[in-house]
Amino acid sequence: MHLLGQTLISGFLLGGMYALIAIGMTLIMGVMKIVNLAHGALVMVGMYVTYICFVLWHINPYAGMFISMLLLFVLGSLIQRYMINRLVEVDSILPENQVLLTVGISLVLTEVIRFIFKSDYLSVSTGFSGKTVFLGKMSVSVPMTIGFVIAMVFTYLLHLFLNRTDLGMTIRATAQDRDAAVYMGVNVSRVTMITFGLGSAFAAAGGSLLLPMFYLWPDIGHLFTAKAFIITILGGMGSTAGALLGGLTLGIAESLGATYISMGYKDVVGLVVFLLVLLFMPGGIKSLVKR
Amino acid sequence: MLRVNHVHVAYGDVHILWDVSFSVGEGELVALLGANGAGKTTMLNSISGLLHPQEGEIEFSGRNITRVPGHKIPALGIAHVPEGRRLFPEMTVKENLEIGSLSPPARQKRKETLEWVFTLFPVLKEKQNQMAGTLSGGQQQMLAIGRGLMALPRLIMFDEPSLGLAPVLVKHMFQLIKDINQQGITVLLVEQNVMQVLEVCHRAYVIENGRIVLSGASAELLNNKYIKDVYLGI
Ligand SMILES: Nc1ncnc2c1ncn2[C@@H]1O[C@H](COP(=O)(O)OP(=O)(O)O)[C@@H](O)[C@H]1O
Ligand SMILES: [Mg+2]
Numbered sequence: 001m002h003l004l005g006q007t008l009i010s011g012f013l014l015g016g017m018y019a020l021i022a023i024g025m026t027l028i029m030g031v032m033k034i035v036n037l038a039h040g041a042l043v044m045v046g047m048y049v050t051y052i053c054f055v056l057w058h059i060n061p062y063a064g065m066f067i068s069m070l071l072l073f074v075l076g077s078l079i080q081r082y083m084i085n086r087l088v089e090v091d092s093i094l095p096e097n098q099v100l101l102t103v104g105i106s107l108v109l110t111e112v113i114r115f116i117f118k119s120d121y122l123s124v125s126t127g128f129s130g131k132t133v134f135l136g137k138m139s140v141s142v143p144m145t146i147g148f149v150i151a152m153v154f155t156y157l158l159h160l161f162l163n164r165t166d167l168g169m170t171i172r173a174t175a176q177d178r179d180a181a182v183y184m185g186v187n188v189s190r191v192t193m194i195t196f197g198l199g200s201a202f203a204a205a206g207g208s209l210l211l212p213m214f215y216l217w218p219d220i221g222h223l224f225t226a227k228a229f230i231i232t233i234l235g236g237m238g239s240t241a242g243a244l245l246g247g248l249t250l251g252i253a254e255s256l257g258a259t260y261i262s263m264g265y266k267d268v269v270g271l272v273v274f275l276l277v278l279l280f281m282p283g284g285i286k287s288l289v290k291r
Numbered sequence: 292m293l294r295v296n297h298v299h300v301a302y303g304d305v306h307i308l309w310d311v312s313f314s315v316g317e318g319e320l321v322a323l324l325g326a327n328g329a330g331k332t333t334m335l336n337s338i339s340g341l342l343h344p345q346e347g348e349i350e351f352s353g354r355n356i357t358r359v360p361g362h363k364i365p366a367l368g369i370a371h372v373p374e375g376r377r378l379f380p381e382m383t384v385k386e387n388l389e390i391g392s393l394s395p396p397a398r399q400k401r402k403e404t405l406e407w408v409f410t411l412f413p414v415l416k417e418k419q420n421q422m423a424g425t426l427s428g429g430q431q432q433m434l435a436i437g438r439g440l441m442a443l444p445r446l447i448m449f450d451e452p453s454l455g456l457a458p459v460l461v462k463h464m465f466q467l468i469k470d471i472n473q474q475g476i477t478v479l480l481v482e483q484n485v486m487q488v489l490e491v492c493h494r495a496y497v498i499e500n501g502r503i504v505l506s507g508a509s510a511e512l513l514n515n516k517y518i519k520d521v522y523l524g525i
Contacts, residue, residue: 166389166390166393166398169382169386169389169390170390170393172379172381172382173379173382173390176379176380176381176382177377177378177379179341179373179377180373180377180378180379182339182340182341182361182362183339183341183361183365183371183373183377184365184390184391184393184438184442185362185363185364185365185366185393185394185442186362186390186393187360187362188362
């Protein structure tokens with residue numbers, strides 16, 4: 001019983017951090033109408049930035065996260081402006097090709113990081129990475145709890161930003177009707193660039209928070225792309241609330257798999273859940289809520 | 292105030308507008324009339340900067356706006372109430388209005404303008420926290436017009452505002468547009484509804500297959516034989 005409780009809690013905490021990554025992907029998908037298959041690679045780059053800040057300059061990962069977010073905001077904006085936008089501007093190219101381009105970007109980022117850091121497994125060990133607290137008889141990881149809380153704070157701040165500021169409103173408007181947004185005087189190319197930057201910053205935040213829980217190596221990006229993709233489908237595509245729900249579901253499913261099947265099958269469980277959802281609930285969790 | 296000079300517009304290889312010229316004077320209510328597919332929306336989108344003419348010029352308040360990008364047009368004082376309303380369905384009524392006032396001068400007066408729009412359309416005030424997608428067709432059209440007014444425009448362009456409205460509402464809609472014009476806002480009204488529009492506008496242009504074929508004061512056009520035969524079916 002303690003084991004189940006403990007498993008559920010750690011899955012929930014993990015899921016909150018996954019959700020942060022998926023929310024970034026959802027933002028980008030909303031405005032650009034493409035699945036960003038470079039998202040995991042951006043998570044990975046964000047993790048390396050936080051890692052370097054810690055190893056080279058002894059910057060606490062929770063502070064390093066902000067540096068990483070800022071850098072990834074810039075990197076994401078530049079990728080959107082100078083690579084993806086190039087394709088958008090060519091009329092004859094189909095949106096599908098933008099998705100292919102994101103795969104290419106993902107490969108480039110992965111290989112650049114591999115070139116710099118080799119394929120070695122790295123890990124950040126701060127004083128408290130392995131620390132746990134006890135909740136009754138259940139042990140709960142400290143970095144996972146902190147990560148979860150920060151993830152929820154960011155999610156809430158994003159919610160406020162999207163709903164309470166003019167810039168946030170223009171992002172939602174651009175996602176709903178691009179031409180109508182232009183009629184309102186919205187500079188949609190600028191908004192698209194900012195949105196890609198924001199989505200990338202969220203990827204960096206999620207990655208940085210997960211740093212104590214994962215070994216870091218260049219190919220870890222693919223894992224996160226898959227997770228974010230699964231979560232967006234789980235959540236029913238396109239809504240922040242859906243991504244949050246999808247993230248928590250995936251986290252719990254993985255955690256149950258790790259405890260009751262085998263640690264090594266953790267990621268497989270996520271994929272199985274994904275297949276089940278596609279087969280039986282193609283609208284995602286959202287379709288349950290609507291009924 | 293608005294001057295369109297010998298404008299040609301094409302989508303790729305398909306030439307749509309041919310040598311279109313017309314003008315709208317300060318304070319006027321001018322209509323651009325034509326059947327489905329004549330090129331009316333294409334003309335408005337060229338003024339709004341979503342499209343740019345291949346040839347010709349568009350001038351607003353003495354300034355050449357032919358190549359001005361779309362997002363800079365509202366700040367110049369031109370509002371566009373698009374065909375099919377194009378509201379943001381998953382934003383509230385109030386947010387739809389607020390987003391109409393993004394340009395700095397309109398932004399500054401957002402609160403006052405919102406109150407003004409609410410007095411024009413009390414039903415919008417009532418439903419301000421509802422999603423725009425849940426409104427009825429008539430209410431959505433009011434919201435689209437209100438959103439246009441939020442920009443505090445000097446020129447407001449309506450693209451087929453009567454589309455999809457019940458006949459009683461259509462009459463009301465045109466009266467409303469006339470009222471807006473009488474408050475000092477210049478209006479360019481695009482419509483297929485020739486008879487009712489000629490009763491409210493000052494002047495009108497008739498567009499067919501991308502060419503202006505006829506123009507004149509509304510009283511004149513109401514008695515024009517061609518208009519009677521082709522558009523009024525009298
Ligand atoms: N995006 C587009 N690409 C190609 N052709 C278009 C496009 N939009 C409109 N057209 C064509 O241009 C012509 C004029 O359309 P439009 O300006 O919408 O007419 P109206 O508003 O008078 O009904 C039509 O023949 C239409 O098929
Ligand atoms: Mg039209």
